[in-house]
Amino acid sequence: MRKTITLEVNGASETEEVEVGMTLLRFLRDRLDLTGTKEGCNEGECGSCMVLLDGRPVNSCLVLAVEAGGGKVTTIEGLSKDGALHPIQEAFLAHASIQCGFCTPGMVVTAVALLRQNPDPSEEEIRSALAGNLCRCTGYRQIVDAVRGAAAAMRAKAAAPLAVSA
Ligand code: FES
Ligand code: FES
Secondary structure, eight states, rough: OEEEEEEEEEEEEEEEEEEEEEEEHHIIISSSOEEEESSSSSSSSOOTTTETTTTEEEESSSHHEEEEEEEEEEEEGOBBBTOOOOHHHHHHHTTTTSSOOHHHHHHHHHHHHHHHHHHSOOOHHHHHGGGGGGOOOOOOOHHHHHHHHHHHHHHHHHHHHHHHHO
């Protein structure tokens, strides 16, 4: 059975007819060619397929495309602005938090959601937020450091106009 859905992906409205059993992950990768979202376990265990759906991080392998209909999806491709990387992406590079890179898009998306909710998370809070994102390469130390570094940079940037006007 097929159904026509309309949803917003990275700010663009998309209307497509999909099989009702198609996952959001397959929709993003196969229909929209947004291959930054990775397919790992395909059963909700690894977090490599993480995207934001209406601002919340979700494993897109566990969400049907029809369930996302009417929603707003942000993928890793939607985080950069005007060709500039998101501060969390910059921090992953600066802290050498990437080896094979397969987990990285999901890690970054989860970190974006965390820092929107909590701009100054403790190490424990970062590790807890990233508990659903598995990395086989880096051992997590560099990833936690990157999220803390990004949080500090983002707080400093947010405070900068106040500092100038004070
Ligand atoms: S591919 Fe979705 S959680 Fe692993
Ligand atoms: S960098 Fe390879 S899985 Fe995380």
